[in-house]
Amino acid sequence: MNTNALRTVEARIREQAAAFCASGNVPGFVAGVHHAGEQIVVAHGTANVATGAPMLDDTGFLFGSVTKVMTTTLVLQQADRGLLDLDTPVVTYLPEFALAEAGAADKILVRHLVSHTNGIDADLYFPDARGRDALKAYVTGLASTCGTLFEPGEQLSYSNGGMIVAGRLLEAVTGVPFNDLLEREVYGPVGMIHSSTSAEQAILRSTAVGHFPDPETMAARPTGMFTLPDTWGPAGGTPIGTVADLLAFGRTHLAGGVSPSGTRVLSAASTASMRQVSYDMATPNVPPMGLGWVRYPFGDTTVLAMSGASPGGVSLLCVVPDHDLVFAAYGNTPDALMLQDQILRWLLSDHLGVPIPALITEVEQDVDLTPYVGTYRSDQLRVDVSVVDGQLEERTTYEPADASQERIFTEFAGGTTSAPPQRYTAIRPGLFAPAGYPLETFDGYLRLLLVSYHDVRDGRARFRNGGGRLTRRA
CATH class of the missing domain: 3.40.710.10 (DD-peptidase/beta-lactamase superfamily)
Incomplete structure (x- = not known):
């Protein structure tokens, strides 16, 4: 070169x-x-x-x-x-x-x-x-x-x-x-x-x-x-x-x-x-x-x-x-x-x-949102998922195990541990994009902003994946 x-x-x-x-x-x-x-x-x-x-x-x-x-x-x-x-x-x-x-x-x-x-x-x-x-x-x-x-x-x-x-x-x-x-x-x-x-x-x-x-x-x-x-x-x-x-x-x-x-x-x-x-x-x-x-x-x-x-x-x-x-x-x-x-x-x-193809090429309409509604948990983290105005809405809550955990996580997060509710639009069953983002946003490293749901049993997803991390239906 x-x-x-x-x-x-x-x-x-x-x-x-x-x-x-x-x-x-x-x-x-x-x-x-x-x-x-x-x-x-x-x-x-x-x-x-x-x-x-x-x-x-x-x-x-x-x-x-x-x-x-x-x-x-x-x-x-x-x-x-x-x-x-x-x-x-x-x-x-x-x-x-x-x-x-x-x-x-x-x-x-x-x-x-x-x-x-x-x-x-x-x-x-x-x-x-x-x-x-x-x-x-x-x-x-x-x-x-x-x-x-x-x-x-x-x-x-x-x-x-x-x-x-x-x-x-x-x-x-x-x-x-x-x-x-x-x-x-x-x-x-x-x-x-x-x-x-x-x-x-x-x-x-x-x-x-x-x-x-x-x-x-x-x-x-x-x-x-x-x-x-x-x-x-x-x-x-x-x-x-x-x-x-x-x-x-x-x-x-x-x-x-x-x-x-x-x-x-x-x-x-x-x-x-x-x-x-x-x-x-x-x-x-x-x-x-x-x-x-x-x-x-x-x-x-x-x-x-x-x-x-x-x-x-x-x-x-x-x-x-x-x-x-x-x-x-x-x-x-x-x-x-x-x-x-x-x-x-x-x-x-x-x-x-290197050609970078679009990660999301089409969006399905009328996706059934009910399998994803519910509460998902992992260590000290709770995600409540509901349907609001035809979109999924996620509310994430940090639930510290003790004062020491809360102090360390709060400092790591810059003093705040709560976030406003986030709306998601359906791309297809089990895959959602944060509302308001153009789809080309996700063609690169920021594909991690997408959220997916996995292992649907009896009409309910067992897992939610956000940022590569799983939470499990409570």
């Missing part, structure tokens, strides 16, 4: 970032692209409005759930070394692993943890433990606190709990604390020289903080919480690094498990297995899941992706194997995901020439 083409990409990202940040109260944004041996990084705006520190090419940020691909890489490394078997029950290696329902944990295989098919109902479980025993405390707490949403392998539901259990499993089979293992087995061999695993390390260098819109002025204000508790490390609560570091990690997966420096990080077979479909719900709003990676189809082109929410910020890592491209980005308000989606779609369509 000629260098001029990537310079065009650099100019385009700079232009898009400046326009979006100015119009959307996003203080700062940083993005990078590696394509066919060439690489660029673009930084714009402010890393922290409280200090006025600029967002720089090498400003650090929280990886958020992008960490889940790293956790999965660590699990596959141990499988390569014979310390783990993906198709063995987790309790074989981690006997203390249990859930509130007797015997439920015994059915969960190692594979279920990293393919988001484990059914652990713990998506909003935030025990506030710190230090080297944090993951042990998390697993201990599951036994009395969290049940299951479905039988392992029966459904797909984005699982923070599964990844955290995977982190504790890694500690058990290696004898090494998760953070030390991440630094030794991923950061080091990949060449992620600016990455860390704690706020104490990150403060020693330039690091961005998240922001939320002020309820009165809508101006961006810094988050009051930098990281989630240490218990959430393997799911993305604490790891921090730069765009260049994420590009290096993406390039390692692009190259079949070999880092940019030539170090083999993961076997070619395990790298390939992470890309293969583990579960497909066959609905447009939930892309097929690999191991760690989410497989976003854009026509015939697959984008391996994972986004990562942190308090007031969002990261994104995308690998496009068919076109030798890696894209990484971070913006320090949650709305930055829309900018990341814009850039990804432009990279695919204009830079790579």
